[in-house]
Structure formats: structure tokens, C-alpha cells
Amino acid sequence: MKTLKEDVRSRIVMAARSEFVKCGYRKTSMRTISAKSGVVLGNIYNYFKTKDDIFCAVLRPLLSVIGECMAEHSKGEHEEKRLDFSRQRQKEFLSSMLRIIFLYKEELRLLLFESQGTSLENFRENFIDEQVAISRTYMEQVETSVSPLFFRISASTWLTIIGEIVSRPDLQQEEVRQALTEYIRYNTAGWQELIKK
Template structure:
């Protein structure tokens, strides 16, 4: 019975994801999700109380991945006494960003641009706040003082870059690789200069 319930839940989430991606969150109705999933509308409410709950289920893998990444920094797994500006570190970061963006491209678009009026509408600000806190702690570890506003601008810029990528549907992976590689190089040079001050 549990397998059957998981199958029904999965059908609801998959149908909702498809419709959210195609039509947007606000323009997708529960009736459409019902029709596309083959699950009677009344039964959907046995699995999800609201459409917002379904959106959260659709975005759960993305939110979990972001949460794990943030937690690894918060727990001090990346404690260092100096910043690693090596070309290899830049390549590794680029590879990680590309994998993440292309794995969750549609979900990122939903989260950043389709979550107004949902429980996730403040994600961008909450994420930036968390990044600022992590960055402050990190800079304290390496003995560098940087303006809190700069941390905020830097975190916001990264969210904007990701937003530009996910909102441009015809971008090829190679174009994204080049642009992100250039920005990582640019950003790294800036951090190196700040650390010297």
C-alpha cells in the first residue's frame, strides 16, 4: 500500500513540475495537476493540503542541495586560514556550478521567478542573508575585514547571474561555461586584491 501511495504522490509531483515549468506556478490550477497526473482532485488533497505544498515538493531536491551546501559551510567544513585562489580551485568551482545549474535549471527558474505569493517568496533574501553571515565568519577566520554591504552585493550578484542563466532558455552549456569561468576569474582577482589590503 505504501508503494502505491508513493507512486500516486510521485505522479502528482511530476505532473505539477511539468505544468509549473510550462505555465508558471500562478497559472497552474489544481484541476490541471489532477488531470495531468490522473489523480482525482479530492485525492490530491490527501497528499498535499495546498498548491504551495506541491511547489515545495517539486523544489525539495533543489532546496535540499542548497541546504546541504550551506550547512557544510556553517559547520566549518570549509574552515581555512587562507583563501585558495588556485586555478584548480577555480576549475573545481566552475564545474560544481555548471553541474548544479544544469541539474536544477527549471527548478531554479521556478524558485527565483515564480515563487511570489508562496511560502518560498523570500528565498532570495533569506539566501543572501545566509551567504552574508557565512562570508563574514569566513573572512574573520582568515583575518580580513570587508564591508557587510559588499558581502550583500557579492551574494546578490551571484543570485542575479544564476537568474540570468536560467531565464535564457537557448543558452548552450559552453556559453555558460565561458561566462561563468570569466566571472569566477574576475571575482577571484577582486577577492585577492581585497585580501591584500
């Protein structure tokens, strides 16, 4: 059972999410969040110091899932010092991607396209930097040399693909599944080729 404090925070976050999705971060005012949540404006500041804090609270579940997926994705491969190119691993990765995209489609759109002026505005660059670091460490372990720029391009491509999907409301889940399946196969073949050289 939620405490009163948790209930009020939840109402603020839900109202803010709705407004951020509809109007974007910059065009959503604290007054609107107050009106939509039914929480007096002055009282909102007892729960969140700034609109940015509310934006981060809206995106926290997504960011948590992304962090967990990144940790899980890199953990096993680094421990075993080999990439798993099996169809089963590809299916698991696809399933994970689809789950994130369809559970957090609006949050992803906010994060990728509406976070300017927030503490999350550098998410894209930070994500790419983290992926480059993970990839470099792995390639050093298997004694394969790949250009750091290639790692950046690879990580950036994934963000572009996700951005393309979440910015198009007309896409059906099956169409997304097919496109991601094809890209994962295409990408896997490329990594296999790089590891062999």
C-alpha cells in the same frame, strides 16, 4: 520498488512540475494538476495540503543540493581559516555550478522568478542573508574588514548571474561554461585583493 503512496506522490509532483514550468505557480490550478496526474482532486489533498506544499516538493531536490553545496563551500574554508584560490578549487566550483544549473535549470527559474505567493518567495533574501553571515564570520576569523553591503552585493550578483542563465533558453552549455569560468576568475582576483588589504 515504489510503494503506492510514493507512486501517487511522484505522479502529482511530476504533473505539477510540468504545469509550473509551462504556466507558472499562480496560473497553475489544483484542478489542472489533478487532471494531468490522473489523481482525483480530493485524493491529492491526502498527499499535499496545499498547492504550496506541491511547489515545495517540486523544488526540494534543488534546495537540498543548494544546501549541500553551501555547507561544503563554507566548511573547508572556515576550518582552515583561509580561502582556497587555486585553479583546482575554481574548476571544482565551476563544475558544481554547471551541474546545478543544467540539472535544475527549470527549477531554478521557478525558484527565482515564479515563487511569489509561496512559502519560498523569500528564498533570494534568505540566501543573501545566509551568505552575508558566512562571509562575515570568515572575514572576522582572518581579521579582514569588508563592508556588509559588499557581501550583499556579491551574493546578489551570483543570483543575478544564475537568473540570467536560466531565463535564456537559447544559451548553449559551452557559452555558459566560458562565462562562468571568466566570472569565477574575475571574482577570485577581487577576493584575493580584499584579503590582502
